[in-house]
Amino acid sequence: MERALKEHIHNIHSVVINNGINVSFFEKAVPIDICKEIGVTSDCKFVAMVARFSYMKDYKTLIRALLRLDNNVHLLCIGDGPFLNDNKDYAHAMGIGSRVHFLGLRKDVPNLLQGSDVIVLSSEHEGFSISMLEAMSCKKPFIGSNVPGIGDLVRDVALLFEFQDDEGLALCINKVLGDKTLYQNVAERCHSFAKQYDINAVAQKYMCLYKSL
Known part of the structure; x- marks a missing residue:
């Protein structure tokens, strides 16, 4: 600008x-018991994305990435928009409808993010993303698409994947879920970045x- x-x-x-943003509002939020809410076993892991269902947010890449992850990894889609039903149909067509949970508009987003394991934003482009800061404030690993408004801001902070590269996204998710030290390091870097704002x-x-x- x-x-x-x-x-x-x-x-x-x-x-x-x-x-x-009010960082403490997100970092101090009480986690929701997501396993109980959606009725899955306690060994499940949750990847969350908070975004409007529009083309530029590109939920479909995240849905495809889920195909490359273990069956106990579930996706939480938080938001509404004109492409909501299209993405629901896409998840079922991919055969993973039971692992993709469309939660709609929620007033307890900080609690949902705190109950998640990894937070993703797979946008085509962003301005200065408030949802990215909110995710980072929860001290969770943030994974974003390497596009203007994300990659140029957090290249040395978060994990990045190329736009629409579901294989690259799945690799990033697997890395943090499979390595506790990396998970903690990325989460702490993200939290420190958010605190600046x-x-x-x-x-x-x-x-x-x-x-x-």
Whole structure:
């Protein structure tokens, strides 16, 4: 956005302050017992994605990735949108309808994320993703598509896969689920990144900017 502004208004001085979130609201959320809610055994693992069901969010790559994961790995799709039924049909057509859970719009998203094991965002592109920050605030490993708005921000923080590469995504998920040390390291890096955009830190940046004028 800053680059686009400078292309239209030359010699302008600008300062970028990204949006912030209440990190503690997510990091302190009480996990939901997802196994009990959806009726699966306690050895199941959960990969969650919170996004609108639209083309650019690309749930289908995540659904295909599930085919490459162990049968005890389930997918939680949290959101609504025009492509919801299309994705439901796709999951059933892939033969994994029983492992893909469409939870709709929820008021307890922080609790669902805390009850999950891995959080994914498989978008075609993003701005400055608030849902990414929310996921990272839960101190869970975050895996994102290597696209503008994700890859350029968290390349050295999260795990990345190429857009629509279900094999690469499955590999990332398997890596963190199969390696406790890597799981913890990625989760801690993600949490530290999110804390930079806590609402209090962002408010302080605004105060500093006002005082400098």
